[in-house]
Amino acid sequence: MKIYLLNPPFLPHFFRDARWQDTGRAGTHYYPVWLAYATGLLGENHQVKLVDAPTWNWEREEVMVDIQGFQPDVVVVDSSFPSLNNDISIAEVIKEKYPQVKTILVGPPASQFSDSILRSRGIDIVARWEYDFTLNEIVKALEEKKNLDGIKGTSYKQDGRIIHNPDREFTSAEDLDRIPFVSQVYSRHLNIKDYFLNYSLYPMVQVFGGRGCPFQCTFCCWTQTFMGRKYRMRSPSNVVDEMQWVQENLHQVREVFFEDDTFTINKKWVLAFIEEYKRRGIKIPWACQARADIDYETIKAMRETNCLVLVVGFESGSDVMLENMKKGITVGRARQFIQDARKAGMPVHANFVIGLPGETKETIGETKKFIKEANSDAITVAVATPFPGTEFYEQAKTNGYLLEDNPSEFLDKQGHQKAIISYPDLSNEEIEKTVDEILKGYYLSPRYFPIFLRRVFRRYGWDELKSICRSAKAFLRYILKRKA
Ligand code: SF4
DSSP: OEEEEEEOOOSTTOOSSSSSOSSOSSSOBOOOHHHHHHHHHHTTTSEEEEEEHHHHTOOHHHHHHHHHHHOOSEEEEOOOTTTHHHHHHHHHHHHHHOTTSEEEEOSTHHHHSHHHHHTSTTOSEEEOSSOHHHHHHHHHHHHTTOOSTTOTTEEEEETTEEEEOOOOOOOOHHHHHHSOOHHHHHHHHSOGGGOBOTTSOSSEEEEOSEEOOOOOOTTOHHHHHTSOSOOEEOOHHHHHHHHHHHHHHOTTOOEEEEOOGGGGSOHHHHHHHHHHHHHTTOOOOEEEEEOTTOOHHHHHHHHHTTEEEEEEEEEOSOHHHHHHTTOSOOHHHHHHHHHHHHHHTOOEEEEEEEOOTTOOHHHHHHHHHHHHHHOOSEEEEEEOOOOTTSHHHHHHHHTTOBSOOOGGGSBOTTSOBOOOBOBTTBOHHHHHHHHHHHHHHHHSSTTHHHHHHHHHTSTTHHHHHHHHHHHHHHHHHHHHHHHO
């Protein structure tokens, strides 16, 4: 079978695979990670093509010309909440022109809106939740001209009816070890230099060490609409195999970035990974997302084996807010983590979110104070967006905080997050203003200068400088557009 996996055109440089899906304020640009994993698995038995239209600035016309050239049997269309209507409409255009092609929609909205998605004449099948193995089975059934009734995680149309098969169990650790390395898919289908994380060496590859997260954060759409709470990690040797492959084959790649929040929650796993990395004499630097509950010993061991930065979701400097959002961490624990990271010489990129239920001017004040005190190497601040399917969305809806229930309205004209919730004591305008204020207060104040010096005078200082310049340019562009 010939399978065309499409990250569909939307706003230029829009990325669907970040927690807060938008076009980024600091030049960050994600790989179409999940579609790439599925491409790897399907590519074992089929002819596949992965197309990243927002990154290549492709419009619909270019996609249609490309499909004409490839002549696929199946088109897999990725989706995200803000782009869902757009994504469905692209599938409709494809289906209208090529009625014989089977169209499959994937992505977080698929688990929430499978029924309404299938009411579109453009979509034949929906693969709900985690989808690589589901797609594999769907394509096999289509190839063998069998029906889809035994394929878990699938919704589809049959004789004018919409059928929803039961959910599929999430993958196991063994399943994850079976999936081909995503870095190989990137190198075959994409241009590695198109992707940029403002906290990583450039160019980098974004990889998952595992999937799923057992924590309960109310706002997290990954756990509640896509990858679930079942925690499963690849084996340390499989992860290091991929790093070795990158080191030996992708010479332009400077860093492997582990995107999973759960990379550090099992100390035993982290230490086994580090041991394997050292034993094989791997040299390529790496970095990861982490929770602020790793102990000093682990941070130190990570730092000593080329881990360049920890990207940490602190989210708030208020214990009330951390409890409200069920982060499972206290400000006191976060402070301890910062001290330990400092002692171990580990740089920290801190993430925050403004506007979750319970946010007030007072809690914002506590977050601002915490940001100052943490003095981390960089920060990201997001506007809290209640994605359908999350506990946060239900809270916002039940309490009448939601100003907009149409995911297509979640972004402003430039593709940046806008606040779509308003509380009695904190309006949507105040939430947006606060996010901009915190970012400007951090990066455009004299206090940033010592942080800047600290970054450019360490081991990869020249790379850090280039990365800071690139992010600063994107951030200033964002500020000017907001002003206009
Ligand atoms: S720690 Fe919270 S935000 Fe991070 S993946 Fe887990 S549930 Fe989501």
